[in-house]
Amino acid sequence: MGQNLFANYGEAVSAILFCIGFTNLLLQTNLIKKIIGLNIMDSAIYLFLAEKGYIAGRVAPIVVDNVTSTKAYINPIPSGLVLTGIVVSVSVTALMLSLTIRLYTRYHTLDLDEISTQLKREGK
Amino acid sequence: MSRKKTAEEYQKTFAFRFFRWLSGEKDPYIGKVEMQPQKEYQPDQEAALRHEKEHDAIMDKVYDTEHNKWLYRFHRLYQATSILFCLFLIALLLVTISYLPPNGTVTRPVNNEVAERYIEKGLEETGAVNIVAGMILDYRAFDTLGESHVLFVATITVLILLRLNKTEKDEAEVSDRRFEPKNDAILQLVATFLVPVIIIFGIYIILNGHLGPGGGFSGGAVIGAGLVLYLNAFGFKKTERFFTEKTYKWVCFFSLSFYCLAKSYSFYTGANKLHSVIPKGTPGAILSSGLILPLNIAVGLVVACTIYAFYAMFRKGGF
Amino acid sequence: MTAFQIILMGLLIICAVSVSFSKNLLNSILIYMSFSLVMSMLWICLESPDLAITEAAVGAGITSVLFFVTLKKIHAIDASEPEKEEEKENE
Numbered sequence: 001m002g003q004n005l006f007a008n009y010g011e012a013v014s015a016i017l018f019c020i021g022f023t024n025l026l027l028q029t030n031l032i033k034k035i036i037g038l039n040i041m042d043s044a045i046y047l048f049l050a051e052k053g054y055i056a057g058r059v060a061p062i063v064v065d066n067v068t069s070t071k072a073y074i075n076p077i078p079s080g081l082v083l084t085g086i087v088v089s090v091s092v093t094a095l096m097l098s099l100t101i102r103l104y105t106r107y108h109t110l111d112l113d114e115i116s117t118q119l120k121r122e123g124k
Numbered sequence: 125m126s127r128k129k130t131a132e133e134y135q136k137t138f139a140f141r142f143f144r145w146l147s148g149e150k151d152p153y154i155g156k157v158e159m160q161p162q163k164e165y166q167p168d169q170e171a172a173l174r175h176e177k178e179h180d181a182i183m184d185k186v187y188d189t190e191h192n193k194w195l196y197r198f199h200r201l202y203q204a205t206s207i208l209f210c211l212f213l214i215a216l217l218l219v220t221i222s223y224l225p226p227n228g229t230v231t232r233p234v235n236n237e238v239a240e241r242y243i244e245k246g247l248e249e250t251g252a253v254n255i256v257a258g259m260i261l262d263y264r265a266f267d268t269l270g271e272s273h274v275l276f277v278a279t280i281t282v283l284i285l286l287r288l289n290k291t292e293k294d295e296a297e298v299s300d301r302r303f304e305p306k307n308d309a310i311l312q313l314v315a316t317f318l319v320p321v322i323i324i325f326g327i328y329i330i331l332n333g334h335l336g337p338g339g340g341f342s343g344g345a346v347i348g349a350g351l352v353l354y355l356n357a358f359g360f361k362k363t364e365r366f367f368t369e370k371t372y373k374w375v376c377f378f379s380l381s382f383y384c385l386a387k388s389y390s391f392y393t394g395a396n397k398l399h400s401v402i403p404k405g406t407p408g409a410i411l412s413s414g415l416i417l418p419l420n421i422a423v424g425l426v427v428a429c430t431i432y433a434f435y436a437m438f439r440k441g442g443f
Numbered sequence: 444m445t446a447f448q449i450i451l452m453g454l455l456i457i458c459a460v461s462v463s464f465s466k467n468l469l470n471s472i473l474i475y476m477s478f479s480l481v482m483s484m485l486w487i488c489l490e491s492p493d494l495a496i497t498e499a500a501v502g503a504g505i506t507s508v509l510f511f512v513t514l515k516k517i518h519a520i521d522a523s524e525p526e527k528e529e530e531k532e533n534e
Contacts (some may be wrong), residue, residue, distance in 0.1 A: 002222035003370045008481045010227055010489075013452040015217035019210045020459045026206040029159060032468055032510070036475050039506065040459050043482055050489045052498040055235065056228030061249050061255035063407070074256065076241040076246075079491045080260045084271050086494070087341045087427070090509075091278030098285040101438070104517050118513050121183060256493045329496065337492030345500035352508060431505050438512040 010051035016100045017044035029112045031100045035093060042089045053078030170391075240401045251404035251413035252334040261423075265387050272383065272423055275430045276376055282434060308357070315357035322350035330424040331409035334413040340420040344427025351432040358439065367432060369442070375429050379422040386415050450490045454481045472510045479503035 005012060017040060024037025053075035061076040100110070107115050134140055145151045218273045242259055260268050325331035330343030353364045364418075393400045405412030436442070458478040465471045479502035486495035 001219060002224075004224060004226045005218060005222035007226035008221050008224055009449065010452070011221045013219055015221060016214060016456060017459050018217070018465070019214045019485070020456070022213065023206065023210045024260075024463045026210070027203060028463060032513070033463065033471060036462055036471060036510075037476065040462070040478070043478070043502075045485050046494075047482070049256075049303065050486065050491055051227060052232065052234045052496065053491075054228055054489045055230055057456070058490070060337070060492050061243065062492075063255065066247070068244055068247050068406075070243050072238045072241050074490050075235050076242055076255045076259055077239050078234070079256045079493055082265065082491070082494055083256065083260060083339075083341060083497055085268060086497050086501055087271060088274050090345075090506055091275050091430075094282055094509055095278055095285075097509055098282045098438070101513060101516055102285055107445065110517065116307045245447065254493070256491075337496050339493065339497075342493070342497040342500045344507055345497070349504050349508070432508060434505075435512065438509060438516060 006094055010054075011048055014044045014048040014051065017041075017047065018122075031110050031112060033101065034112075035096050035100070038096070039089065039093060043083070049078040049085075051080050209395055215238050247407055247428065250416065251407055252416050253335060253407055253413075254334055254339075257334045257339050257416060257420070258413070261333075261419050262414075265390075265419065267422065268419075269380075269383055269387060272380060272426050275426060276380065278432050279372075279376075282437050283442075286437050287442045293440055293442050306390075307359075311357045317354055319350050319354045319357075321374075322353065326350060326424075326428070330420055331410065331417070333420040334416045335408065335410070340423025341427055343420075344424035345431060346423065348431025348435075349429040352435045355432070355435065355439075363436075367429075372429050372433055375425050379425045383419060383422045386419060390415060448485065451481055451485045451488065468514060472507060472514070475510070476503050476507040479506070504514070 014093065021037045021039075021041035021044060024040065025034055027084050055074045058072060058074045061073040061079070062074075104110060105117060107118050109115060109118075129137075136198065141150070242255060242263065246255045246258045250262040251257035252312070326343045326349075328343075328347035329338035329346060330340055333339035333343065351363070351367070390400060390402075392398070400414075402414045404414050407413070411417070455478060458481065462471045462474050462478070465474060472513050479498060483495045483498040483503065486492070486498055
């Protein structure tokens, strides 16, 4: 066990959030809750990345008064990566929700166990 | 000239019998082997019913998920294992995190020369005050192009999954608003005041993407949210006056191809060490930072259209 | 600022846990919406205003709206037996 666990509380919280989302994904049988779990996992990863780029005592990377020294701003790279990720995650969510609607119109349930039972009953 | 044979005479000849045998019209065993008389096939109703019943009974027994002891045990084992696995994963991640360099310090390996270069030269090379906008739309613009295409492809996939034809669409629209009050006065009045404000705020975010926090993605999402509010208040009839599939097609086509062409130009000039004719402008002015402002507008248009299209397709399967 | 961050992170964990334990689907979606809002406050604390504005617009706004439309679609398809569906989903 290293000594930086309490200094890295942000990363620790993101790890816990990731595992909560993963447990949701494993244990919930409702499709909508599974999708929410996946979104929570997404957010945990973004939190981890943003914590990586954060430097205490510095401000956001928006240039004020032409100060371009590296001592003044936090790391801009994780912000850019997470910005990409958030927008991709919303399209992934829309895709999953539309698949859920299709499954519901076919099987009239959101429970994954019942869907698979009905599938096997039909002999597929 | 030979004499014509009668039919009876011909049937007695060897050639006639040979050709009949050859073409299979005559069964050589008929009358010589013991045979059962043939009859038409009739399905056995009882056997079929019995078979179906047995099949159902087996299926009920196999998929009787509530009384199946083994399935119940497997579910319990699955739940226990997954909780244990997640606890183990938490412990593993926390141990790993405890060895990472402490939070908020400069000496972390993430803060390397790439970030320093972006901060030091970003203002000078891209002209954008917001270094993140300069990074994602100038240094890493190819990334953002892929992201816009991800949105476009997601819209197409949702359209494939949820598309309804004309009559189904009308039915869906009727049943969609069945449980809602039509033309709700409070909602419409609030929307009349709020929608212009929301859309102007979105436009402000897009146009100020290089000067402050914001940019194409967030501004586009705000404009999309404003359009969704307008749609909820006034219904599809009003929105279809200015936004249909054709609008979506042309807006996305022009935005994405403009993005491609603009970045191709800057890649070409950058790779061949040519002088780009696009002026950088003074940092801080609204018309500055070269291509970042038009690219922000293109991305914002794509995102706004995509979000409205998602909502419309979820509501009635088409837009 | 650190104490504020720790409170926000505690709220995040509470929201994430209560999403899985809430019995009603609409409740869990609302809790997820508040999760996104807390997240966007946390981005401000981490000095990333770009992310905060995007998360507030996309995560708390658009994603939740899509979830709501999905719920509405799912209930509206089988409007004759809403009670039964509720029970099924609550299990």
